[in-house]
Amino acid sequence: MSARFETGGAETPEEDAPKKRSSRSSWNTIKPSPKRGRPYATSLTIAFALTAVMTAVVLAVVLAVVWERQFTAYTRQNMQAIADSTSATISESYQRTGVIDDAVAAEAAAAASSLSPDIVVQITDVNNRVLYDDTWAGSRASSGRPKAPSVVPTTQGALVTSSIVDANGKTVGTVRLWALGSDALLTKSDASFRANSYGAIVTAAAIAAIIACVIGYFVSRGMARPIQRITSTAKQIRNGDLTARTGVTGPDEIGQLGETFDDMASTIERDIKLEHRLTGDVAHELRTPLMAMQATVEAMQDGVLPADDEHFEVVASEVRRLSRLIDAMLKLSRLENGSTEFNCERTDVAYLVKGLVSSQHQLFHEKGLHLRYVDETPHGELYADVDPDLLREAIVNLMSNAMRYTNPDGWVKVSLRQDRSDILISVQDTGIGIAKEDIPQTFARFWRSDVSRERASGGLGVGLAITKEIVDRHNGTILVESEVGKGTTFTLRIPQRRSRKPQDK
16 A cells, blocks of 8 residues: 655745754642632633623613613603593583583593503683592582692603683693502502513513523533643643543644644654664664674774774774764755755756756666656756755765665656656655655664664664755655565655745845
8 A cells, every 4th residue: 555745845035044042941740639610610610600691781771771761751651641532522512511510521531540550630710710529429518629739740751731622622621640659650550560661671680690600610621621631631741641532522722732632642642652762773873883893893902803904994984984884964954944055046956856867867877776767857957056065965865775776677767857847856766765664764763663674774863854844944745655575665755945044145
């Protein structure tokens, strides 16, 4: 099964420039029992409750300003309608008889009073003399009417009036209506209805606040649970348990946070494992030539081996191997921290690659391999802004890697083509290939899928790591395609144009 992997990408100007690091740093473990503030769930519950209460308060204010006004106007209209009906009855009688008949007035007033025991009806003539007051009905003396009529309210809006007119429309009297004990024309039933309405609003607000608290509690618990899980997992990882995962998933922001956190934790675990493996690999790579030199020198000292040129050459070869390894590590370190000078030039990449293939042809032939160059450029020229020395080193690393892991009589093909504004340099071999699960680790220093493979082939284990850093400096990417037993293809994608920066000069 074939697999592919791509690494690298365009770097920002800040990344391209040497990073400034502070000399001051600190690290501290998480306290076993950190100081706790208000829980997130409690805060959300309080927020829900306050929202419900504020809604009720706003509703009460709106009712007090708008509904109260409308209700008062409604009751006044009812009172005015009663007064108009009473005056119309008396006016009709007056137009027939020419006088305000007491019996008719009493009957009309009684009809109005019967609608509510709190309504007071008073009838006056044109001279404002009280002709009828329905409070007289319960205190009438045998000698006539009482001399003290009801006290008319003086508050504005507490009284409604309607004129009694003759056939010509002239006012001959007035009907007055008001409500006992009220300055707003509200009967006891109206006042009770208003009080009950406000009571219902307060009750509804209390119920809404309780329901909001219950809903807020469960919703906040549901929202806080994954956050608590992420926090707990972060503490486990900080305390050394790199296998801890949140397990939080979902399409919302918290789910995405959990998935991203788990991906980050997996990356950290992999990187730390690679770091541990790197330490062991570096120690092993350094130990091998040192042990060989130590054994040879001690044998010559003890007289077991003669101190001749042959044995001195063994020591010298191991010294050279050790020197190459250290040089490669230093070069990789300089590339990573940006201290390597980047000399960007307008270069004919087609000429550069073709020259490399020609210079390596004899070496491949000696290894029993076939090396071929395929130029897919339209005119045999392809210019790009690159550092020719670094690019040449990256391509040589890929060709050496292909030669190292390709069996005799195999093929290695180097090709060059253009894709829009990028140049693509591919090194394809018919070698042993790379397993799918191993491809992401291909560019890790000293990494090898087979522990004995690179050492047996003479590789230092940092060539691909150096190649990746070189491509990163060019703002490019590397694509790896491989199938076990059939071969591997490395493709460098490098932009043709590169913005000039001070560190490139």
